[in-house]
Amino acid sequence: MASFESGKARPSSAHTYDPEAYGRDQADGYDERVRSELDPGPAVERLVALAEGGPVLELGIGTGRLALPLARRGVPVHGVDxxxxxxxxxxxKPGGADLPVTIGDFADVDATVEGGFSLVLLAVNTIYALPDQEAQVRCFANAAHHLRPGGRFVVEGWLPDLASFHRxxxxxxxxxxxxxVTIEVVELDPVAxxxxxxSVRLEDGSVRVTPLEHRYA
Ligand SMILES: C[S@@+](CC[C@H](N)C(=O)[O-])C[C@H]1O[C@@H](n2cnc3c(N)ncnc32)[C@H](O)[C@@H]1O
Known part of the structure; x- marks a missing residue:
């Protein structure tokens, strides 16, 4: 088994990147985990205004945390995941079977509709799932390909709080x-x-360990 010390070169994960891995690791219990941390209400209000009637393409639609309330507000939503x-x-979920979803990698997938989308959405750091800058740039080009003239690309992402890291x-x-309890052990490679x-979740009688990789921008 390979091991890597902090600060030493790591192998590029671009070669091992599997876009399905997130769901395999995270789908079980996803809604329960995000419910207490991510209130979709204010985001949905803003997105309804930005969409100007739609249609919206959500890249990484997931379990529909944003797509379903948007659809309930009368905004047509297509998804990619x-x-x-x-x-x-x-x-x-109620209404979830009605949303068109294209299965594929959102850096490259073609989910175009006639007339194009008024808004393409990438929520909660999902752009960071792509393993390197090259894939993220391709994703931006792909979003542009799906937008109609004057359409909007909304990307939500954090920056790591560097002050919270020691070495x-x-x-x-x-x-x-x-x-x-759920705790996370985190390593940063600021150059890459x-x-x-x-993430380690300790629950009465069980331990669940799940990995998550981010290439932040
Ligand atoms: C953090 S979840 C966000 C789900 C949803 N948008 C939300 O706001 O709750 C990220 C989603 O993106 C999907 N995903 C990650 N990388 C992907 C890729 N390269 N292509 C397509 N979907 C991807 C995952 O399967 C997952 O459903």
Whole structure:
């Protein structure tokens, strides 16, 4: 098994990148985890205004956290996602079976509609799932390809809080419930702009360990 010390060169994960991996690791319990942290209300209000009637293309539609309330507000939404597990979560919800979804990698997939989209959306750091700058630039070009003239591309993303890292490592509290805690062990590679997160959830009688890779921009 290979191991890497902080600060030493790591192999490029671009070669091993699997767009389906996120859903395999995260689909189970995704809605419960994000419910307490991400209130879709204000985002949906803003997106309804920006969409100007739509249609909207959501790259990484997931389980429909934003797409379903947008659709309920009368905005037609199409989705793209690489994960059958995440899309199954969407399909299981009221209205989720009605949204057209293209399965594929949003850096390259073609989901064009006649007339184009008024808004292309990439929410909650999903752009950082792409493994390197080249793939992220391709994704921007692909978003432009789907927009009608004057359309908008909305990208939501954080910047790492560098002050919270010591020697490019940190451990952070995520959630506490009466009989469960979630903590994250995080390593930063500021040169490659990569953040590798291993999330550990300790629950009465079980331990769940899940990895997450971000290439932040
Ligand atoms: C953080 S979740 C966001 C889901 C939803 N947009 C939300 O706001 O809750 C990221 C989603 O993007 C999908 N995804 C990640 N990388 C992808 C890729 N390269 N191509 C297509 N979908 C991808 C994942 O399967 C997952 O459903």
């Amino acid at each position: 690489a994960s059958p597990e995440m899309v199954a979560g969407l399909r299981a 490019n490592r940190t451990t952070r509290f995520r959630q506490r419930e009466e009989r469960a 702009q990569r953040m590798s997160v291993t």
